[in-house]
Amino acid sequence: MYQKPKGTRDIFGDELKRLETMNAVARSFFGQQGYQEIRTPTFEFATLFDRSIGETTDIVEHEIYKFEVNRKWYALKPEGTAPVLRAFIENKLSLPARFLYICSMYRRERPQKGRYREFLQIGIELLGESEAFYDAEIIDQGKRYLDLIGAKGFNIELNSIGCPECRRAYRERLGTYLEPNISKLCADCRRRFEHNFLRIFDCKKETCHKVYDKAPKITDNLCKDCAAHYDGVKMYLRKYGIEYAENKKLVRGLDYYTRTVFEFKHRGLGAQDTIIAGGRYDLLMKELGGPNTPCTGWAMGPERLLLTMPKEVPHIDKEVTFYVVGMGERYMDEIIRLRNDIQARGHVCISGNPDAPLKQQIKKADKVGTAYTVIYGEDEEKEGVYAVKEMKTGKQTKIQREDFKAFIERI
RNA sequence: GUGGGUGUAGCUCAAUCGGUAGAGCAUUGGACUGUGGCUCCAACGGUUGGGGGUUCAAGUCCCCUCACUCACCCCA
Incomplete structure (x- = not known):
């Protein structure tokens, strides 16, 4: 792997x-x-x-x-x-x-x-x-x-x-102070002092800081x-x-x-x-x-x-709002057209594979967390409607095909 | 580069003194043939990170190695 x-x-x-x-x-x-x-x-x-x-x-x-x-x-x-x-x-x-x-x-x-x-x-x-x-x-x-x-x-x-000017003068002062204490410093600090002397103050060792606490500071020697x-x-x-x-x-x-x-x-x-x-x-x-x-x-x-931040920081978000499922290959064209329409109106929409069992399609719809599942099959075709299931409540209603656009716009 | 901790099923974790690797969740199927979640039942799932050693026997002990993680160092 x-x-x-x-x-x-x-x-x-x-x-x-x-x-x-x-x-x-x-x-x-x-x-x-x-x-x-x-x-x-x-x-x-x-x-x-x-x-x-x-x-x-x-x-x-x-x-x-x-x-x-x-x-x-x-x-x-x-x-x-x-x-x-x-x-x-x-x-x-x-x-x-x-x-x-x-x-x-x-x-x-x-x-x-x-x-x-x-x-x-x-x-x-x-x-x-x-x-x-x-x-x-x-x-x-x-x-x-x-x-x-x-x-x-x-x-x-x-x-x-x-x-650089204040540092030159300060370096001398610091050197004079550190000289008698050099044995108390760690190896890193001795090395730092040679080619990058200000960095000694970055050291985390307490023993070194005991020396630095009383040392002259650049801040006071500007x-x-x-x-x-x-x-x-x-x-x-x-x-x-x-x-x-x-x-x-x-x-x-x-x-x-x-x-x-x-x-x-x-x-x-x-x-x-x-x-x-x-x-x-x-x-x-x-x-x-x-x-x-x-x-x-x-x-x-x-x-x-x-x-440092709590999880509930606001963010720009798009949840899946529609999942379109069909009852067989026959309804594929209608499913795809419907899906594209919904997407064009600014909603997130996914379509199921109309050849798969309805149960499976709805299960997938549930898993992606859709708000509505739209079902289209033989019954709906005969009646000229879409079956719209609100997933949260499980309530299913029939919406006339010509009313559907208005319905999407209300969501 | 230096030190500590942890690696077991897809995920979270058990496994007594070294003695047959297990559970929950997830997945798949069924109960329920055009309806998800809840419940019940079943199935699937493993080179115990990898390699070597000790032992009749190793997830367990030892060595090496890899990965993850925390800290040192340094830095945002």
């Missing part, structure tokens, strides 16, 4: 409907906010991600699906931001620009609850705006989207990780401009009436972030509790060969969001 590859899923039924509802709400809501939907390729040249995400991050080091064809290396996209910027540059689009993307992403991780190797992301990117006002704006939009979809129970965590920017973000968030918690240890796993970073976490979801995450990336566009352009954005995991 064939099996799907690890970490992939078949999505259908109720779950698919709910995911599609999220997409539909995202398109209409962010559309109103001036976001244009963009769809970038499922695979890109691998170097795009090495450059943007950071060559020493775990994503690039061992989570990307890479393949070589004709001596060229490709990668399934592990995230959406770099492709959007690449598309912006390549198509010579103009600033400021707002993009919405809804795409599958791919990362070769061990699957667990709320984490798959092929997973969806809904994300927004706001290109060409540098002010703190816009960081607050996209956070507000994220929150309003969650409200709109009916999601509850989120905490917003906020931090600023500054620019340069003048970055500090003012961060104060601005907080000020605008307060004006929006958005509650947030400062988390000075919040850093993020992708190298391209500057200044503002944030996460929307769900209380009591377990390990995969980050539903929306993002921040500012003022240097990435230039890094990818485009104009010097400040940008900010975030991405959301719809599958994870779904885990």
